[in-house]
Amino acid sequence: MTCPSLSTAAAWVLGELEPADEQAFEEHYFACAACEARVMQIQHVLRTLHQSLPPVLTVERRRALEGRHTTIQSVPVKPGERAVIHLGPSAPIGLWVMSADLSEASRVDFEGSSPDGEVFLSIADVPFDRERGEVVLACQEHYRNLPGPTEMHVQLTATSADGTKRATHYVLDHHFQSR
Amino acid sequence: MRHLGSRVAAEDLVQQVMLRVLMAIREGRLENPGSLASFVLGTCRNVTWDTRRAQIRQRAIEREAAALEDTVEPPGVTESDVRRLMGCMGRLPEREALVVRMTFLEDREVDEIAARLAVTSGNLRVIRHRALAKLAACLEGAVSQ
Numbered sequence: 577m578t579c580p581s582l583s584t585a586a587a588w589v590l591g592e593l594e595p596a597d598e599q600a601f602e603e604h605y606f607a608c609a610a611c612e613a614r615v616m617q618i619q620h621v622l623r624t625l626h627q628s629l630p631p632v633l634t635v636e637r638r639r640a641l642e643g644r645h646t647t648i649q650s651v652p653v654k655p656g657e658r659a660v661i662h663l664g665p666s667a668p669i670g671l672w673v674m675s676a677d678l679s680e681a682s683r684v685d686f687e688g689s690s691p692d693g694e695v696f697l698s699i700a701d702v703p704f705d706r707e708r709g710e711v712v713l714a715c716q717e718h719y720r721n722l723p724g725p726t727e728m729h730v731q732l733t734a735t736s737a738d739g740t741k742r743a744t745h746y747v748l749d750h751h752f753q754s755r
Numbered sequence: 756m757r758h759l760g761s762r763v764a765a766e767d768l769v770q771q772v773m774l775r776v777l778m779a780i781r782e783g784r785l786e787n788p789g790s791l792a793s794f795v796l797g798t799c800r801n802v803t804w805d806t807r808r809a810q811i812r813q814r815a816i817e818r819e820a821a822a823l824e825d826t827v828e829p830p831g832v833t834e835s836d837v838r839r840l841m842g843c844m845g846r847l848p849e850r851e852a853l854v855v856r857m858t859f860l861e862d863r864e865v866d867e868i869a870a871r872l873a874v875t876s877g878n879l880r881v882i883r884h885r886a887l888a889k890l891a892a893c894l895e896g897a898v899s900q
Binding site for chain 1: 832836837840841853855856857859860861862871880881883884885887888890891892894895
């Protein structure tokens with residue numbers, strides 16, 4: 577039997593193969609070093625994803641993060657305002673908590689641009705907290721290695737169920753202390 | 756050994772089979788000594804399957820444990836891995852990147868994502884498997900599948 581594909585290995589790791597396919601995979605897997613390596617590759621991706629902090633946080637991720645790290649700075653930003661986060665080895669993560677009226681929103685899109693208007697971060701359909709009217713953007717110390725300006729002009733576009741769009745704007749800046 | 760995948764497992768199997776055969780003889784369950792060879796073979800098959808079922812169950816438990824691992828930082832993931840993975844995410848087709856983000860970074864339910872993308876939950880899972888495979892290949896430095 578030829579080795580199952582990496583996609584099949586991914587399906588097996590997630591426990592999403594049909595029973596017959598699962599049995600066929602396992603028949604092969606337990607005697608195949610190459611397949612074991614494939615499974616380990618997939619598991620490494622999942623572990624890495626688990627360790628990754630997405631730019632825009634869900635309510636649950638934010639709570640978990642704030643519960644684990646006491647040094648997280650949460651900086652509230654109102655529409656039209658500018659806010660700065662100072663990051664460094666002792667404060668590796670900061671949260672911009674952008675407030676907006678999201679009570680009618682069924683979807684929120686995020687767009688970040690440089691001061692000269694070039695869009696460099698566009699994320700469709702981001703998580704948001706409808707009740708509190710918040711979208712939370714995480715800023716991490718290792719972003720210091722990314723190219724581009726530290727100042728980001730953000731536009732949040734909230735779309736309601738009837739298609740009405742409402743945009744709010746923010747200016748977010750982050751400074752890194754030297755290591 | 757072909758079925759068990761290692762010499763140690765095969766040696767364990769021999770011991771377990773011997774034990775079962777001896778117990779069967781002692782308890783008088785082997786009525787016809789002429790059928791010893793087929794009895795041993797049948798016992799081998801049963802023990803092999805028992806061993807593999809146990810391995811499968813163990814793997815399933817490990818998978819569930821990994822999924823539940825929420826606060827413990829697993830070994831072997833570096834900041835560089837995270838950065839490389841984010842680079843690989845940027846190379847995925849838009850829909851696959853969206854599925855990975857919503858599933859693994861935003862913990863959204865399959866049904867919610869499927870509804871957002873107007874696909875069936877079965878199709879969504881296939882997109883997800885394909886995306887994970889591409890990320891794994893990308894992280895290994897291979898060209899996307």
